[in-house]
Amino acid sequence: EAEVAQSPRYKITEKSQAVAFWCDPISGHATLYWYRQILGQGPELLVQFQDESVVDDSQLPKDRFSAERLKGVDSTLKIQPAELGDSAMYLCASSRPYRDRPTGELFFGEGSRLTVL
């Protein structure tokens, strides 16, 4: 079982509905990432947090996606409204504090699989 907690594991929704995913990273990990992985492709970074601040959201479709990490610990990724093309695995990951010059090792959660009908 992954140390990064994510919920829900599976979500089926209809298009135009709202959906939210939650992530609790490994304790003490300052950097948190949300990745989207479409079947047959590699994970694509949506947003990266350093503590509570967004450091990269260049690939986040901001018209429908939002992410927050208010207290610098757990995080929520929201999609509203969901579209058919949003069907994918949403992976949360965390890494060690930046000041420790992270090795590049990301610790992933088990993911939240979204199906939009």
Add this chain to the structure above:
Amino acid sequence: RKEVEQDPGPFNVPEGATVAFNCTYSNSASQSFFWYRQDCRKEPKLLMSVYSSGNEDGRFTAQLNRASQYISLLIRDSKLSDSATYLCVVKGEYGNKLVFGAGTILRVKS
């Protein structure tokens, strides 16, 4: 052009075979390189880092060629349990952004 490109495979090999994967990256300023492994319907996990001088971890050897901008992963004496998708990962010049390739599928058969 994608930042990180891999042959998707699948590579179908018998147990005991040696298999190699290559990966090319487009950003010459990339600083760090990694191989991750992802089992079917599971999360990716770090397999090994790739150092400029090349590095080995048991049956796995990773090489970096900065001049040609590619990295490689060699697996010797393949095991059934090596069956997975191998993701090439590149870290950019600044920050902690890791860019993943699409992955190469390996199937080891008895």
